[in-house]
């Protein structure tokens with residue numbers, strides 16, 4: 225695996241690959257890699273000739289400085305995992321490489337409704353930070369395909385919007401959420417959980433399953449209340465439990481004409497904020513029909 229730290233160097237290398245007619249698949253990450261990240265790398269490998277991953281803990285997307293400071297770093301292990309997965313190229317830029325004019329960055333993206341709900345509402349500025357880093361990475365790598373995880377559902381919609389705004393040709397491939405055996409969505413932040421917290425963190429998955437299993441029988445307000453009780457029983461403190469249109473993230477209290485919806489949860493386990501979601505197909509007639 226080639227490792228590049230400078231944008232000029234990786235661009236030069238990728239130019240030689242493009243000249244040979246090879247396609248590129250890109251997996252951006254913040255490191256502290258787990259099997260969820262590796263599943264994206266493997267999907268990229270299956271779909272493109274040259275697989276590129278990046279590791280960069282992007283300061284501009286952290287609304288909480290403590291979360292940024294405590295974000296896990298396991299670079300040696302990450303490199304080992306990427307090599308084992310057959311990743312061809314790792315881009316490992318420093319802050320000065322991506323933000324040569326320093327921080328903070330004054331750059332606004334018109335994300336509309338998406339920046340007003342869910343993580344947009346609870347983590348002010350977060351998605352602008354995501355857009356700032358992803359736009360720079362896309363500009364440097366110019367991948368044919370970008371592989372991102374459904375785990376960060378709203379981020380997927382934001383990145384789709386960004387690609388439209390930037391008018392780039394990159395195709396976006398959303399990959400399924402990789403879970404631990406007990407259902408907990410894999411996340412770099414899980415490394416920060418104490419053993420008992422780690423066990424209780426499954427409350428998020430249990431809440432989502434509860435919503436999914438009862439979506440056709442219960443009123444959704446009641447469903448969200450019951451899901452909240454599951455979280456609380458597991459010592460989780462929710463930011464939100466919502467059911468939304470899977471395409472637009474419009475928040476719903478009852479089905480309208482959606483073919484599928486998504487249940488989304490963000491909750492704190494101690495100081496660690498975890499998110500997860502579940503897409504739920506709706507194959508019943510809306511109330512009143």
Ligand code: AMP
Pocket residue numbers: 252253254255260261263264371372373374375376399400401402403409410411412
């Ligand atoms: P992160 O390093 O957390 O910024 O994540 C990098 C990419 O990996 C993003 O596209 C995430 O959505 C994706 N990802 C994170 N966790 C998982 C998971 N458990 N399963 C699949 N993809 C994931």
